[in-house]
Amino acid sequence: MIKFPPFDKDLGKDIKTVDIEGHKPTHASILLLWYSKPTSDIKNVCEIGSGTGFVSFGLSKYYNLKVVGIEKEKEFYDRALIGIELNNISNVEFVNCDVAQVKKYFKPESFDMVVFNPPYHFNSKSPNKYREASRKADKELIDNFISGASYILRNRGTFVCVVAPYRLVTFLTKLREKKLMPQQMCLAYGKKAELVLIRGRKNGGEHLEIDPPVYLK
Numbered sequence: 001m002i003k004f005p006p007f008d009k010d011l012g013k014d015i016k017t018v019d020i021e022g023h024k025p026t027h028a029s030i031l032l033l034w035y036s037k038p039t040s041d042i043k044n045v046c047e048i049g050s051g052t053g054f055v056s057f058g059l060s061k062y063y064n065l066k067v068v069g070i071e072k073e074k075e076f077y078d079r080a081l082i083g084i085e086l087n088n089i090s091n092v093e094f095v096n097c098d099v100a101q102v103k104k105y106f107k108p109e110s111f112d113m114v115v116f117n118p119p120y121h122f123n124s125k126s127p128n129k130y131r132e133a134s135r136k137a138d139k140e141l142i143d144n145f146i147s148g149a150s151y152i153l154r155n156r157g158t159f160v161c162v163v164a165p166y167r168l169v170t171f172l173t174k175l176r177e178k179k180l181m182p183q184q185m186c187l188a189y190g191k192k193a194e195l196v197l198i199r200g201r202k203n204g205g206e207h208l209e210i211d212p213p214v215y216l217k
Helices: 027-035 054-063 074-086 099-105 129-135 139-152 165-177
Strands: 044-048 066-071 092-096 111-116 153-163 180-189 193-202
Touching: 027 054, 027 153, 027 180, 027 193, 044 054, 044 139, 054 066, 054 074, 054 092, 066 074, 066 099, 074 092, 099 139, 111 139, 139 153, 139 165, 139 180, 153 165, 165 180, 165 193
Parallel strands: 044 066, 044 111, 066 092, 111 153
Antiparallel strands: 153 193, 180 193
16 A cells, blocks of 8 residues: 655645636645555556646646546636646646546546546535536536546556545445445545545455545644
8 A cells, every 4th residue: 555745735836727716726636636646557647527737737747647637617628728838747638528428538448547536515506607516416427437437547557536524435335336446545634524535446456444634724
């Protein structure tokens, strides 16, 4: 199992993104970037739901990986393209497509690692359409994210995702259905457990370790 450096809430402070009101990097983004530290067999990675590019840029900048970000929302995608120039990064590209359509854009098992921080709030409502797009989900959307991740991830490849504790059972069930076996887990605390990081392998073994918790404040 991979060992991680102490969590730094300022990780990614030097990454430049063109944010939109209602959508900007959060604790979940920083945690996902931190927990996606690659092993030596990982050379290329896909971020599903890449937004304006914060995690994708960090994966390239800090870990020297070739990165492809998949983003459905055209407004986020356009800003991510601007971010490539702002960060002076050459090994990141973005594709404007729905995760449900990944088979039209990618061959199976194209990536060594797949990371995602999907929407997971079933009852989320907001007058800001960008905030709602980033947060609101249903079971079909979660299934699309996990199915898409399994399709593009190579056998024995690594996946990393982040979810709220109250959606953990749903995620674990769906991950196992798609042969994505959780092998490491880390809880992030604010006033209570707010987020769960999950890391594992496609067709990996049933051996789960719980990492030391992260404290956000």
